[in-house]
Amino acid sequence: MxxxxxxxxxxxxxxxxxxxxxxxxxxxxxxxxxxxxxxxxxxxxxxxxxxxxxSTFVNNIVGLLTMGVYMFPQLLVILFSYAQILKICIHASKECRKKALQTCIPHLLTVINYFFWCLF
Structure with missing residues (x-):
């Protein structure tokens, strides 16, 4: 490791x-x-x-489309990963669930922060 x-x-x-x-x-x-x-x-x-x-209208549309093309697949993979983690956590022990959430929540907040600021 x-x-x-x-x-x-x-x-x-x-x-x-x-x-x-x-x-x-x-x-x-x-x-x-x-x-x-x-x-x-x-x-x-x-x-x-x-x-x-x-005019910045065309530039704004191109920027939004480019952002969507690059960010949407990443967001789908991340959401799929978290869905898999949550599915496993449902059947795991309370201690395992707590450890997984302690690991996932900071990462999820970082990802949300990244995607939120990419909108601007």
Whole structure:
């Protein structure tokens, strides 16, 4: 079990650290290289002006559809998993039921929090 936890930690921590390091490197290079400042400002100003002048209705619909396509299957798998856990808990002892709920409730709250904030 300890080996499996270390494997999960490595698999998820290394890409996270790599992403943070690469983003920090990009910020550092842009900060140090003055020639990159002006094109970045021009790009951001033009982008925000064009986005503010266009209708966002189509973008909102595409965003909602994309979110539904990616989140709905995940939500179905999670709900199916919890249904299976609850089905087993019904026939288990009181101590087993308590332990399962102590494990599942924090995870379920985290999943609800994740899906709720993805709506915005």
């Amino acid at each position: 300890e080996h499996q936890n270390n494997l999960y930690l490595t698999v998820f921590l290394l890409p996270y650290i790599l992403t943070i390091a690469m983003n920090t490197l990009v910020i550092f290079v842009i900060y140090k290289e003055r020639a990159l400042h002006e094109p970045m400002y021009i790009f951001i100003c033009n982008l925000s002006f064009k986005l503010s002048c266009t």
